[in-house]
Amino acid sequence: MARHAQLKADKDLPAYFAYPHSPWERPSKENTNGLIREHLPKGIELTSHQPYLDYIADELNERPRAVLGLLTPRGVSTKLLNDNVAKKA
Secondary structure, eight states, X not given: OTTHHHHHHHHOOOOOOOOTTOGGGOHHHHHHHHHHHHHSOTTSOOOOOHHHHHHHHXXXXXXXXXXXXXXXXXXXXXXXXXXXXHHHO
């Protein structure tokens, strides 16, 4: 999110930053961490094998989420970006 201000201006998307040490303010992030831990348990050295890391990212981005109305994160973000592009056209 280093370029959140530019993203907000370009795509008219809001940015929210939770307070440090407040996991209740970011439940989706905490849930995602748990899903990642299914593939990369704590104490295991993070592999530098990029295809495996890409596989994990693809699996998580294609997993339906209840918080998204059982849509996938990839589908929701694609729709959001496409809708914002259409508004500006």
